[in-house]
Amino acid sequence: MSLRAGVVVFPGSNCDRDGAVALAMVAGRKPKMIWHQDTKLPPLDLIFLPGGFSYGDYLRCGAIAAHSPVMREVVAAAKKGVAVLGVCNGFHLLTESGLLPGALIRNAGLKFVCRSVDLTVERTDTPYAGRYTQGQSLSIPVAHGDGNYTADADTLARLNDEGRVAFRYRDNPNGSADNIAGIYNETGRVLGMMPHPERAVEPMLGSSDGLGLFQSIAEVLA
Amino acid sequence: MTTTRRRTTRKKKSAPDLPDVQPSTEADGIAQGLSAEEYARAVEICGRPPNLLELGIFSVMWSEHCSYKSSKKWLRQFPTEAPWVILGPGENAGAVDIGDGLAACFKMESHNHPSFIEPYQGAATGVGGILRDVFTMGARPVAILNALRFGDPDHPKTRHLVAGVVRGIGGYGNCVGVPTVGGECEFDPAYNGNPLVNAMAVGIAPADRIFTAKAEGAGNPVVYVGAKTGRDGIHGATMASTTFDDEAEQQRPTVQVGDPFTEKLLIEACLELMATDAIVAIQDMGAAGLTSSSFEMASKGGLGVELALDRVPMRETGMRPYEIMLSESQERMLMILKPGQEAVAEAIFTKWELDFAVIGTLTDSGQMVLTWNGETVADVPIRPLADESPEYDRPWVETVPPAPLDRASLSPLGDWKTALTKLLGSPNGSSKRWIWQQYDHMVMGDSMVVNGVGPGGDSALVRIHGTARALALTSDCTPRYCQADPRQGGMQAVAEAYRNLSATGAKPLAITDNLNFGSPQRPEIMGQFVGCTQGMAEACEALDFPVVSGNVSLYNETNGQAILPTPVVGGLGVLDDLSKAVNIAFPAGGLELVLIGETDGHLGCTAYLRDVLGRTGPDAGPPPQVRLAIEKRNGTFVRSIIGKGLVAACHDLSDGGLLVAAAEMALASGIGCSLNITEVSAAMLFGEDQGRYIVATAHASAVLSAAYAANVPAGKLGVTGGDALTLNRGRSISLQDLRASHEGWLPSYADSET
Amino acid sequence: MIRAEVRVMLKNGVLDPQGQATRKALAHLGFSDVEAVRQGKLIVLDLNTDDRAAAEAEARAMASKLLANPVIEDFSVELLDA
């Protein structure tokens, strides 16, 4: 079986095509593009919430999109165990819709930052990280103005204790608490991360380190 | 969603009461920027004094910005044709064939004045405007470049302008999801009162489905889409100087604010509609908004147009026809649809939550007729207004280039390491990473990384999605050369773009330009304009590198202090096999370095003179000569050896000459080099002779014999390796020190508070 | 018509990078007795109603549903006359 992936397109999404290209590379077929006003999801193994500026990131990043009709379905699907990967603006959506704890605020440097960063793989026993090794260093780009992860002390302690930090920055580009670059939900099937693995899937893009994430998905979820 | 819903005006006025329809006088004409003679011509064309609304139309259509009245004569010199050119100047953007049935559409535009008033919004709306020029043609935008010029870093306004402009460009480009892949950023006191913000956009369209602004078919509906119209950017002077001052405060024109989110929706909606068969013609509403867009579409088709202005979606209450016609609200487009296609179009725009309104029809009357609540408020002939738009042959005086430098008068070089460090760490020579890291330069997943390096090379490389080809993109101009010798400076801007493309292996195809100058009413400024355009035309001709689009920005001066003549050239090239692309970074140690081209040691007008010796202006001598036949020969040679796979890295020599180029190559990868240079002098190390490249190669003898065969001067320069830059096996400077200087200046300048 | 103002501020304890940067910038401009700066949002709503109690309830509902993020922000609502 090949991976049934869906990429949700919100007004203002702009990494939807990049995500679809990366998923097609590993899935052997094109993912379904899902419009934000859709009220029913097709059967899917993975829902990809892409980066970009949904609704211009006006008001708060991801806030308006989190209330779109399709997000109700995404939340319901996630609760039933469907895997959901939110990258960048997709991570904003996951926190805004309550699928992941905490919030992402303005970068500590106040500037948009687009560059490659080094990440440490914190955990490999999830559908996203099986192709990596514990502690492996990945070079993956970030591109965001609001990627500064914050949560209250209890939440941070819980994330750390329960091993729910997916990746940490080796050189923190945005001031995130505990160098958090990505986190899982309780089951490890929902992952939100600021770096863009879909921008690191072939040497021409400067790194293929993101490919392992998509390969893991294809292997485990299909 | 508004379709044809009527807005109620606060104070309902019937047309005859509107100030807009009162007859104008010559004084009104002059107040709106027309000359007495132009006003007389307007009266003649109308057969009566135009009313104030009509006068507004004449005034914007005949403005320098829309009519190119001072520049037209000189723009005609530019070569605009080549077998690969699909559309030359005259449309929203130029288009060239890039293979695989695809076309690249591209253009550059300035937003200098708005960026000075409000740096963030000025720069942002500049990006928005140039993107619209490109997707109007049916091309999906794939890249943005930005060419920036600021005043003296120590001038009290500069830091704030740099921060605001860069944030604005990023704020818009990042949000619409088009990568900003390259550009320029220079500082000079001549821009203290007048920074330059030029933005270039590049898009890709199917070569056989390019949309134009030529209206066809009387009776076809005229449709307005996008954002609503507000009082943004209505020409301040015009408003203030007419009798329109009741409710003055309320009607004050406002700064244009960009809405990149709406632009993103507009891109998607327009491209979706373009994939159907509904559109006859399409035009974005740029400068002079609805006036120039409707006017141009009708005049290109030889038709008339009738618009019901009360149907225009409006953001504010109480707007009058004059304001609607002259508003420069952003993110709006005008289209002519095929009959009966309104519903198809409306459904798409509704899906993207954008305004859509049928506001008029094409006619065969040849007149532009505007109505307001059913009453005619303007009726002007289109053809005569377009045909008789003024054209001036403004008086000009030729710039006399300074006498050659007396080399003996220059202080001796001293320590080359100090000079190199200074050049690499000067405001102009420093790395612009601080800028491009604030731009999403990777979105869309086609920005190429070669030898481990993305931005910062000679040209940006953008894969043509789904193909094995890539576009190479660059923007170039050396204003200090243009000031000293406009003709040579104009040539050099084109030649440098040609070199920057060639240095990646790409075949240079065509250019766009942005001609930024002071007031054309001063003969010495006009002389700069004439000289620069002559030089550009010669270079384009000689290099087979035609001009397919461009923009002119005049009157860039404050208190009689003009900017340096700045004809920015945006170059586009194509690589047929992207795997053959190279960039400036040394990929490994142990490679040999070969210098291509001839070195005479020209020091006039160099960065060395300016940044190390502090000599500028007439004191700095003439710029280096551009020898076009040699440029072409050397460029062709470099492309051929890259194409044969003989080259591991390549960089052209520009500001700072040989040593700066070698240092930039080393810094890009972190691999050093050791150079052998017989004469260690400022002239040899830092001279800016044109037509030169450094090539790193594992096949030096093949490169040298190919050069010999092609009659191209070439010689071994050194080898790569280590972590320092070493001269003649003697003294060296560590890359770490060079990097500290090169990467240090801009962040420490721009991020400090005072 | 009733005008409601929703004031959204970061919760105490949540780092405010913008406020901090503003404080530094003010200090550089010579405003030396600024102890602390917090930056928030002001959202002004024009509501098509004349019922003040309903307007307030509605504004609070909008704030808690969309305008503020309860994880990091507090809000307050004030009514003005439009």
Add this chain to the structure above:
Amino acid sequence: MIRAEVRVMLKNGVLDPQGQATRKALAHLGFSDVEAVRQGKLIVLDLNTDDRAAAEAEARAMASKLLANPVIEDFSVELLDA
């Protein structure tokens, strides 16, 4: 210590894309009688002084020098007690 609040709003007539997007989003959520939404900034300053007149003058100076952009924004200042 005196607390001053600087309210910064876009001038009348200046496009407010954030406010517009928020209004649409509220409508989608079923808040149908929202006529208009404008979004501004609220900057809360804690000033190390007890002189209310001086505090107000200082807050105004900060607003016109840094906190508001006079080209597109208006501001107002209000004093609270900290």
